Structures are given as C-alpha cells and as structure tokens.
Amino acid sequence: MRPLATIGGCLLLLAAEVAGHHGPEEVVAELTAQLEMDPENVELLSRRATEYRALGMHAQAEADLRLVLGKHPQSIADTESLARVLWARGKCPEAMDMIQRAVELAQPGRERAAGWILKSEWELEQGRTDAALAACRNAFQEDPEGMVDWYLLRSRIEERLGRPADRLAGLKAGHEALKSIVLRNAWVDAALDAGHLDEAAPVIETELAKSRLKSSWWIRRARLRLGAGDPDGGTQDLKAAVVELDRRIHLQRPDAKLLVDRAQARALLGDLDAARDDLALAREHGADPWEVGRLANRIREEAKPTP
Amino acid sequence: MMRTYLGTLTLALIGGSASIAAPAQDFERAPYVQMATHESIRLVWRTDRAMNPVVRFGEAAGALDREAATGDMIVRRLPGQSGDPEIPKGPDLFQGNPQQSARETVRQYEVTLKGLEGGRTYHYAIFDGDTRMTPPDPSYRFRTHPAPGTETGVLFWVVGDSGTGGDAQRQVYEGMLKALGDRQLDLYLHVGDMAYGSGTDPEFSNNFFAVYDPTLRNTVCWPAMGNHEGATSKGKDGIGPYYDGYICPTRGEAGGVPSGTEAYYSFDYGKVHFISLDSHDLDRKPTGAMAKWLRADLEQTQADWLVAFWHHPPYTKGTHDSDKEGQLIEMREHIMPILEAGGVDVVFTGHSHIWERSMLMDGAYDTPTTAKGVIFDDGDGDPEGDGAYRKSEGLQPHNGTVQVVTGNGGAGIGRRGTCPVMRRILVEHGSALVQIDGNTLVGVMIDKHGERRDLFQIEKAGVVEQTRIANPWQPEPAQPVNEQAHKGLKMPPQHEVMIPRGAEWAYRAAKEAPDKEWATPDFDDSSWTRGPAGFGYGDKDDKTVLDDMKDHYKVVYVRKEFELDDLSTVDRIGLAVSYDDAFIAYLNGKEVLRVGVDRGRGESARGFHLHEAKGEFRFFSLAKSKGVFRKGRNVIAIEGHNGNLNSSDFTLDPFLVKTRK
Structure with missing residues (x-):
C-alpha cells in the first residue's frame, strides 16, 4: 500500500496533465x-x-530509478527499467544483476517469462549463445504460448547454434499458436535455409499469387528454383524482384530491409559488388545486423575463387 | 451502484438525429460494437452482477428474429470470481490495484453475432433472460463491413487525446455530431489517449465508453494505444484495461494479415486498408516484429487506399516535438520508410495536442525535419483553393502522403513551434471526418462548434509522376507565447483615467453587421444606441444589459471619442477591460489589440480562446501603437465577441487609462 501523500501527489500530477500541455x-x-x-x-x-x-x-533516469528501488526494492517494472538503463549506459555487470533480479522478483507465468526473455537478449548480445537459448527456453516453460518476438529470438539463437530442425519446429509451433504471419514467413525462410524446399514451395506460390508487392516472394522462389536446379527460372524471379525493389527504395532514406532484399537478389544474380554496396547502405540505415552479417558471409563465400 | 448516463443523454439530445437515443440504464458499461467484419460483429457490455445474457437481432428494429447462440458468448471477470455457469469463461479481466481495476462484481459479456451479410444494417437488443435491458431504440444497430474488395464509400471519424472526461471532449464530440448531421459513420478511429490520466478501468468507463456511448453502440471504434493507456496496459503481453475494452483482430479476421497480437493489426473496409500500430511500448525498429508484420501486410493488401494510424506523430511541433522525442523520431525514421515504400496515403496520429496537417510529402525521414526536397505539392489541397492533391491510381510506392496530427480531441492544446512540412496548423480543439469515395479522399477538421476549419482532398487518377519541390511553401512561424500580450496585465495601481469606468459609449448590438467603416474616426454613429459600459448579460456585472444577445448574435460593437492635447506620453496609455470571451480594439480605425480571437473580424471572426471576466479588469498597453494617436479628437472602437451563440454570459467593459511614471 502506498502512502496517501503519494496518491495525492499523483492526482495533482494527473490533474495538471489533463488540464495543460504535457x-x-x-x-x-x-x-x-x-x-x-x-x-x-x-x-x-x-x-x-x-x-x-x-x-x-x-x-x-538511473538516478531516479535507484531512489525508487531504494524505497521499493520489489518493484519489477522499475527493476527492469533500471536494467535497460544500465544496459544502455554500458554498465554491463550491474545490468546483468538487475536482469537476474527482475527474473527472481517476477510472478510465475508471463511476467517471469518476460524477464527470461530480457535475460536471453542480454546473453545473446554478450555472445553467450548457449546461455541465451537456456534463458529463452525458461521463458517458454513459464509461458508456453509465448509472444511473436520470443519465437523470433529463439529462432535466431538456434540458427546461430546450428540447430535447423529445432528452429523449424519452433517457428512452426509459434505460427500454429499465434497465427502470426511474421512467424509463418520466418518459418518459410528457415525452411529454405534448411533445404526443405518442398515444404516451403506451396506457401511461396500461394503468396506470389495473392501479393501486391512480390519482391520478397520472388527472391524466396528464386532460392527455391536455384536450389532445385532451375537457374533460368531463378534469374527471372530475381530480375523481377530488383525491378520492383528499385521502385520502392527511397534513394536518400530507404527502408533498410528492402536494401537487404536487393542485396540478396543481386548476390544471387552474381552481381556481388552491387550487393556489397546495398549491404553497406543497409547497415548505414539500421538494417538488422544479424541479417546483414549472414548475407555478407554468403557474399564472401560466393566471392571465393572456385578451386 | 449502477452508473447513470445523464451526460450521455444530454449529449445525445444535443447531437441531433445522428445520435438521438435513449441510454441504456442497467449497464456498468453500455453495449458497444467491436470487430466488425463482413459476416460477423462482436457486442460487448458490462453489468455489475451476473445475468442471463440473450441477444436478439434482425434487419429491422421491430423484427429481431434471430438470437445469438450461447456458444458464441463469453463472460469475463476479475481473477478468482465465479458465477455465470452456463456461459463459457473468457480471459480474466485486468487486476491491478483497486484504483486501476474493475469492481469485483463486474462482468464483461462478449457476444459474437455470426452469419451476417456484408454491408447490411442489423438492429439488436440485449435481454437478461426475458427482461429487455436496451431500450427499443433504433440507435442500437450496426452495419457490417462490405464484402472484401467491394467498391463502396467509407465515412470515418478520427479523434485523439480526448479522454479527459472534460467539457472540451464533449464539445468536440458534439461538434462532430453536428457536422455529421444525418449521415452515419461507418467507423471510428481513436489514435490514443482515450482514458486520462492512466488508462485505468474506471477511467475507460467514465472518460471513453460513457462519453461516446451514442456512437459506440452502433459504430466500431478501432483503436491505437496512447501513452496514457500505456500506464496500465502493456503491448508486450496484451494485458490491461485497454486490451479488456477493445477486441482487435489478431488473425486477419477483418482483412489484412495476422499479427498474432492486438497491439498492432489491420482491417479492410471495401477498398480501403487501415493499419493500426503501437508506437508506445513495442520495438519500433525496422528489425522488430511490428515492422516485419507491417511489411508483410503491405505486401498483400489489394486495396486502393491505405490509411495508417497510431499515437506518436512523426511530424509535430504542437505540445510535443518530433525532432526531440525518441518514440516520435523512431516512428519517422524507421516506420515511415516502410509505409511510404508500401504506398500509404494518409497517416493519422495524436499525442501532440494540436491540429497539424501536412502538404503532400514523401521521404521526410531526417532529424530535424526539413521540408526541402520532400514536398510534392505545397498547395493547401483544397479543391476550392490551390486544388486537390494528385496521386497515381491504386497504391504506389513513394507517391505522396498526407500527415495529420489530430491530438486536439479534448486535452489542453498548445504549440511550441512550426513543423516545416505542415500546411495547416490550428491550435483549436476538434477532430477529423474523412470520406473516401472511389478515387477521392476528403478530410476535414471539425472544430468543437461543428464548423469546418480545414479541408484537404486527394484525387487518384492514372499515373502521376511526382516532382520534389526544392524550396516549398512554409508555414508562418509560431508566435512566441506571450501570456501578458494575450491576457493582459494586472491593472497598474497608479493610473490616471482618460475614459472613466461606466462612461457612456455608442454601441451596436444586433445580428446585422455595421458599416465596414464603423471603427474609423469619421464614421457617423449617431444612429447607434448609447449606454454605459459594461455591456453584456448573464453574469450580473453589466450596466447595459443585452437581453436579446443570447442565441441571436455574438458580436457587440462600441465606440467612444476622447481628446489628447499632448502626444508626448501616449506610450503610457492603455485599455483596461473586463471581458468575456474576446475582443478586437481599433484606434482611429486601425487594429491595435486582438485578444482571444485568432483571425477574422465581426461575425466572420474565428478561433476563440474562451475567457471568463470574473469581475477582473486586465490592462493592455497601447504603447506599440503610439503612432496611431492624434492630437485632438481620437476614437477608440471595440468589437466584443462571445465564443458561442448560446453562451450563458457575455461581458465587454472597457475604460481608458494612462499609467503614472
């Protein structure tokens, strides 16, 4: 129970907010x-x-949160906030302590699961991939249905650990539980990565038939066709994708994901220099470092002289 | 204790035929419609006790020939509560501290009406067993969405930052209903901050559901969560009073692709695709799940129009600054590139308590925002002004967007600067009505009096190759807020009177405007009436009482001569006035003071800042107009304005003084 003075102060604040600019x-x-x-x-x-x-x-923010937690050390929201603030300020060991504390303080279920996910993100950023996966699994134990972001995080960790089967199964389960198209699309990409072309093919064809903007699906079908030994079909899809992406990419401030897509299409077309240029630009515009990194690796592999 | 809906009833009666409706009395939260599709809709209501819910519906108010199945109902309660054994139990209602949560006895019933036909109107009634709870009133109805892809128009209301429960919120709602007239809304978008101050369950009931009941019972409100709701509701887990109150699509039920969360979603209405995003507490980065979903959604939509809405504006200098605040910057830098690459037409946001409407623009992602090279059409978008904005048919990438900040729905308004991409900036309460028919979109800002204050139109035809304007038109910079200039100063204690209090003035108080030269020294005012100041009615502070003013005219004109022998001290002369609501003063025919009126004169004046006289005199120096004084005969003329025709009072009580050194 908070003291009445606190409640009074809040009411005053709210009145001020409602009445004035804020x-x-x-x-x-x-x-x-x-x-x-x-x-x-x-x-x-x-x-x-x-x-x-x-x-x-x-x-x-850190100073205020420390005062809050000095008075109310059990506050989970403030503990999480302080963890994120410390993380943002580069105070890593203390941030880790706070994250651990947030997990311990949380109620079982979704609240504690959210704490584990925070820990998983932290471990992944520190390069401790196994620990990240363990934290992620703890989160799903607490809340088996989970959230879209959690499945994506787990998929990323599993890919880094070289566990394609787990990755595919996890994304499939996520899509079945939440019906999120983001998880369905991530599953298609994971299937292509794992070479499960037959599983991905029907989804890709369906999406190509009904989508207004087709570039991401043309690229997926090109991967399918190239994997199935149809280079002409793959090239045709990739060229179509680049034409559409050229129309959609804003020259000064592009959506970084579209640049990554174009880089991928150009790399698959064999235009590695253009692909590198797109990737550099994508990195500059905040593209997902993970996506950029894995594509850059592929380009490096492609560029190696054939023995 | 059951809540009564007296405020709602009053509002409904004022609102005209669009909303005349008897309120339902036995509800903790009156019935409202949610999640409309072309074949179903969800009815939601709350009671303060368990009941035996029965919903009858049909295509005529007098022929409710169908009944919802029990299997299509759920009941929701606080954790640990029991009862209603016959009805499937839904997720628990949010339980925070007692101030944040519903009462323990509250039940929320959610009933899905299925097997409906697209684009049809159905009437409904709610019963507790055999006892009818909703009155036999035609306003308890809804219209299903048209079948997907149907060519049909859509009329929708957009309001933001409204949920204070205060007068301005009610006035904005009344203004919209007045402007709506006999037309029916097809849907309603709320861009967040609908339940001040912390989005608690009682605040939702009192500041949102009770206020808008006449509309909510027949029109679906599709929401985006604001920061005030975010104090108790969390997008990350979809829990809180916001998520209890609204039922949003998670699986593409109403069109669009499944998001798996109610925090962001999309839906279709005919050939218009609507996208709602959570700008408050989810990852706004291009790598986040929301951005990934947005791309997938944009890939698939086959609509002709694309409307996106959320809370934090990517462009504003109202009560918030989009060049300084993280959420606003991220929505501009990360989300706008995705939307514009997907062909968005209009973006509605709130948070900033102001009306700001942009030119036709694209690619303004820099921080700070600049207008150079990002404007396609710097006209006003008004077909009767500079002409409608032109775009290519269908949804085309980077073909132009109009940004609308409509955070002026009820909370205190203000402006801290000038956003260079804006074409119309109004520091006034109001909301937006938008009509899309075929290839034309018309958006208007309706103020709290029901008057149109802004209009823009987008026309789509053929292929339009847009050209970026290097140096587009720029809005006037914001005037620095000078509280003293706006509201005057306290009366100087040492002053000499030049025109005494209660002096006789010539005045004209009638609906007809006076001759346009009325304020000039040579105007013949001999036909005007004479009377002592002050002039007015309703607050018992008037010597000349204007009994006929209320409901008949809003402006009173007064004139008075005075003599000046010495011009050396005119910079110490000032007008002392007690006023309600506003006035414009002229010296020898030249405007020298404008207080509480944004623009225009006489009956065509607009933009009033309401002010109560409270028996107080304020001092307005005329030093800046010292060159207008003449030696000998001078004339001071004042037009006093009432902000509303039906205002309960009016005061204009001027006298002229010179301060002592």
Whole structure:
C-alpha cells in the first residue's frame, strides 16, 4: 500500500496533465516541482524516470530509478527499467544483476517469462549463445504460448547454434499458436535455409499469387528454383524482384530491409559488388545486423575463387 | 451502484438525429460494437452482477428474429470470481490495484453475432433472460463491413487525446455530431489517449465508453494505444484495461494479415486498408516484429487506399516535438520508410495536442525535419483553393502522403513551434471526418462548434509522376507565447483615467453587421444606441444589459471619442477591460489589440480562446501603437465577441487609462 501523500501527489500530477500541455520536458518540470515538495514520492520518481528515458536522459533516469528501488526494492517494472538503463549506459555487470533480479522478483507465468526473455537478449548480445537459448527456453516453460518476438529470438539463437530442425519446429509451433504471419514467413525462410524446399514451395506460390508487392516472394522462389536446379527460372524471379525493389527504395532514406532484399537478389544474380554496396547502405540505415552479417558471409563465400 | 448516463443523454439530445437515443440504464458499461467484419460483429457490455445474457437481432428494429447462440458468448471477470455457469469463461479481466481495476462484481459479456451479410444494417437488443435491458431504440444497430474488395464509400471519424472526461471532449464530440448531421459513420478511429490520466478501468468507463456511448453502440471504434493507456496496459503481453475494452483482430479476421497480437493489426473496409500500430511500448525498429508484420501486410493488401494510424506523430511541433522525442523520431525514421515504400496515403496520429496537417510529402525521414526536397505539392489541397492533391491510381510506392496530427480531441492544446512540412496548423480543439469515395479522399477538421476549419482532398487518377519541390511553401512561424500580450496585465495601481469606468459609449448590438467603416474616426454613429459600459448579460456585472444577445448574435460593437492635447506620453496609455470571451480594439480605425480571437473580424471572426471576466479588469498597453494617436479628437472602437451563440454570459467593459511614471 502506498502512502496517501503519494496518491495525492499523483492526482495533482494527473490533474495538471489533463488540464495543460504535457510534452516530456513539461512533465519532467511538473514532476520535479512536485518532488521538491515530496522528494521521496516513488510514484513521481518512477514517472520522471520514464520521461527521462523518453528523452534519452539515461543518467537522470538511473538516478531516479535507484531512489525508487531504494524505497521499493520489489518493484519489477522499475527493476527492469533500471536494467535497460544500465544496459544502455554500458554498465554491463550491474545490468546483468538487475536482469537476474527482475527474473527472481517476477510472478510465475508471463511476467517471469518476460524477464527470461530480457535475460536471453542480454546473453545473446554478450555472445553467450548457449546461455541465451537456456534463458529463452525458461521463458517458454513459464509461458508456453509465448509472444511473436520470443519465437523470433529463439529462432535466431538456434540458427546461430546450428540447430535447423529445432528452429523449424519452433517457428512452426509459434505460427500454429499465434497465427502470426511474421512467424509463418520466418518459418518459410528457415525452411529454405534448411533445404526443405518442398515444404516451403506451396506457401511461396500461394503468396506470389495473392501479393501486391512480390519482391520478397520472388527472391524466396528464386532460392527455391536455384536450389532445385532451375537457374533460368531463378534469374527471372530475381530480375523481377530488383525491378520492383528499385521502385520502392527511397534513394536518400530507404527502408533498410528492402536494401537487404536487393542485396540478396543481386548476390544471387552474381552481381556481388552491387550487393556489397546495398549491404553497406543497409547497415548505414539500421538494417538488422544479424541479417546483414549472414548475407555478407554468403557474399564472401560466393566471392571465393572456385578451386 | 449502477452508473447513470445523464451526460450521455444530454449529449445525445444535443447531437441531433445522428445520435438521438435513449441510454441504456442497467449497464456498468453500455453495449458497444467491436470487430466488425463482413459476416460477423462482436457486442460487448458490462453489468455489475451476473445475468442471463440473450441477444436478439434482425434487419429491422421491430423484427429481431434471430438470437445469438450461447456458444458464441463469453463472460469475463476479475481473477478468482465465479458465477455465470452456463456461459463459457473468457480471459480474466485486468487486476491491478483497486484504483486501476474493475469492481469485483463486474462482468464483461462478449457476444459474437455470426452469419451476417456484408454491408447490411442489423438492429439488436440485449435481454437478461426475458427482461429487455436496451431500450427499443433504433440507435442500437450496426452495419457490417462490405464484402472484401467491394467498391463502396467509407465515412470515418478520427479523434485523439480526448479522454479527459472534460467539457472540451464533449464539445468536440458534439461538434462532430453536428457536422455529421444525418449521415452515419461507418467507423471510428481513436489514435490514443482515450482514458486520462492512466488508462485505468474506471477511467475507460467514465472518460471513453460513457462519453461516446451514442456512437459506440452502433459504430466500431478501432483503436491505437496512447501513452496514457500505456500506464496500465502493456503491448508486450496484451494485458490491461485497454486490451479488456477493445477486441482487435489478431488473425486477419477483418482483412489484412495476422499479427498474432492486438497491439498492432489491420482491417479492410471495401477498398480501403487501415493499419493500426503501437508506437508506445513495442520495438519500433525496422528489425522488430511490428515492422516485419507491417511489411508483410503491405505486401498483400489489394486495396486502393491505405490509411495508417497510431499515437506518436512523426511530424509535430504542437505540445510535443518530433525532432526531440525518441518514440516520435523512431516512428519517422524507421516506420515511415516502410509505409511510404508500401504506398500509404494518409497517416493519422495524436499525442501532440494540436491540429497539424501536412502538404503532400514523401521521404521526410531526417532529424530535424526539413521540408526541402520532400514536398510534392505545397498547395493547401483544397479543391476550392490551390486544388486537390494528385496521386497515381491504386497504391504506389513513394507517391505522396498526407500527415495529420489530430491530438486536439479534448486535452489542453498548445504549440511550441512550426513543423516545416505542415500546411495547416490550428491550435483549436476538434477532430477529423474523412470520406473516401472511389478515387477521392476528403478530410476535414471539425472544430468543437461543428464548423469546418480545414479541408484537404486527394484525387487518384492514372499515373502521376511526382516532382520534389526544392524550396516549398512554409508555414508562418509560431508566435512566441506571450501570456501578458494575450491576457493582459494586472491593472497598474497608479493610473490616471482618460475614459472613466461606466462612461457612456455608442454601441451596436444586433445580428446585422455595421458599416465596414464603423471603427474609423469619421464614421457617423449617431444612429447607434448609447449606454454605459459594461455591456453584456448573464453574469450580473453589466450596466447595459443585452437581453436579446443570447442565441441571436455574438458580436457587440462600441465606440467612444476622447481628446489628447499632448502626444508626448501616449506610450503610457492603455485599455483596461473586463471581458468575456474576446475582443478586437481599433484606434482611429486601425487594429491595435486582438485578444482571444485568432483571425477574422465581426461575425466572420474565428478561433476563440474562451475567457471568463470574473469581475477582473486586465490592462493592455497601447504603447506599440503610439503612432496611431492624434492630437485632438481620437476614437477608440471595440468589437466584443462571445465564443458561442448560446453562451450563458457575455461581458465587454472597457475604460481608458494612462499609467503614472
């Protein structure tokens, strides 16, 4: 139970927010003014930390969150927030402690699963892939249905660990549970990666028949055709994909995923220099480093002289 | 205790034929419709007790010849509550602390009406066993979505940042209903912040469901979550009062591709594809699941129009700044490239409490936002002005987008700067009505009086090769907020009176406008009435009472001569006024003060900032107009404005003073 003074302070704050303008700077100013009168009000401190995070002011957020947790060490949301702030500030060992603490504090079920996923993300970033997978599995034990992002994270870890069968099975299970098209498409890509062409083919043909924008599906079918020994068909699909992508890619500020797609199409067409250029640009525009990395590796492999 | 819906009833009666409706009395949360498709719809309501729910429906109010099956119902309760043994149990309602949650006795019933035909109107009634709970009123109806791909028009309402439960929210709603007239909305988009301050269950009931009940009972509201709802509801796990209140597609039930989450989704209405995103608490990066879903959704849609909506605006300088705040920057830098590569036509957002509507633009992803090279058409988009915006037929990548920030639905409005891509910036409460018919989209901003304040039109035909304008038209910079200039100063304690309080002025108080020269020194005001200041009604502070003003006219004109022998001290002269709501003052025919009126004069003045007199006099210096004073005879003329024709009071009580050194 929080003290009445805290509730009163929050009501005051909410009244001010409703009545007036409330950009994050103004909210910070309002909260700061109220904290001058009630400096230990954890609700206000927690709210101000949120606003500081929105403004990218991690040091200030960290200070507020430490005060909050000093008073309410059991607060999971604030523990997670502090973990992320410390992570963003590069304070790695302490961030790890906070993540572990968030897992321990969480209620069993989805809340604890979310803590495990945070830990899995952390481990993956530290390069501890096995530990990342273990954390991910713990999350699914807590909440077997899971969330779309969790399945994608697990798929990525399993690919890195060279477990294509687990990856395929996990994505399939995810699609069956959530019906998310993102998981279905990830499963198609995993099937192509694993050489399960027959499984992927019907989905690809169906999508090509009904999609308005077809480039990603042309590229998938090209992979299918090239894998099945149909280079002419593959080339035809790849050229069609590049034409559509050229039309969709904004020259100054492109969607990085479209650049990765074009890089892949160009690499498969044998135009490795153009593919490298696209990848460099994609990296510059925030493309998924994992996708960029795996494609760059493939290009390097392609570029090696044939013995 | 059962809630009553007196506010709703009042609103419904004011709202005209679009909403005249008897309120349902026995509900904790009155019935509302959700998740419309071309063959089904979901009815949701709450009671404060267990009941035996029966839903009858049919194609005429007097012929409810079908009944929903028990198997198509669920009941939702707080964790640990029991009852309703006959009805399948749905997911538990959100339980936070007692202030955030529903009461323990509350039941939420959700009933799917199936086997419907597309584009048809159905009426419904809810019974507890044999006892009818909804009144026999034709407003308890809904219209199914047209069959996928059907060529049909769509009329929808967009509002944001409205859920304060305050007067402005109700006025914006009334204004929309007035503008709507006899037309029926096909759907309603809310771009977030519908339940201030923290999106708790009671705040949803009081500030959203109760306020909009007359519309929600027959029109589906498709939401996007705002940061205020985000205080209690989480996109990552889909739990909270927001997710309890709304039923959004997760599996492509209403068109679009399955997202697997209610946090972001899409749906179709005829040839229009709508996309709702969670800009608040999910990964907004191009590598995130939401962005991946968005790409897949854009790949598949076969619609002719694409409308996207979410909470945090990619372009704004209203109460928020899209060059400084992370969520806004990320939506611009990461999500807009995907949407524009997919051919989006219009984006509606909120968060920033203002109306900002852009030119036809593309590719403005830089931070800070610049207009150079990103504008295709810098006209106003009004067919009666610079002309409608032109785009290619269908959905074409990078062919032009109009950005609309409609965070002016009820919370306090403001402006902190000028976003260079905007064509129309209005610091006024209001909302958007949008009509799409064939190849034409028309969007209007309706203010709280029901008046149109902005209009843009997009026409699609053939192939339009867009050209980027290097240096497009630019909006006027925001005037620095000067509270003293706007609301005057406290009366200076030492002053000498030049025109005394209660002096006799010539005045004209009638619906007909005066001669256009009325404020000039040479105007003959001998036919005008004389009376002592102040002028007004309703607040018992008036010496000349204008009994006929309410509901008949909004402007009162007054004139007064005064003499000046010495021009050396005119920079100390100022007008002292007690006023409600606004006024414009002229000195010798030249406008010298404008207080609480944004633009226009006389009956055509617009953009009022309401102000109560409260018996207080404010001082407005005329030092900046010292060159307008003349030696000898001068004339001060003032037009006093009432913000609303049916306002309960009006005050214009001026006198002229000179401050002492």
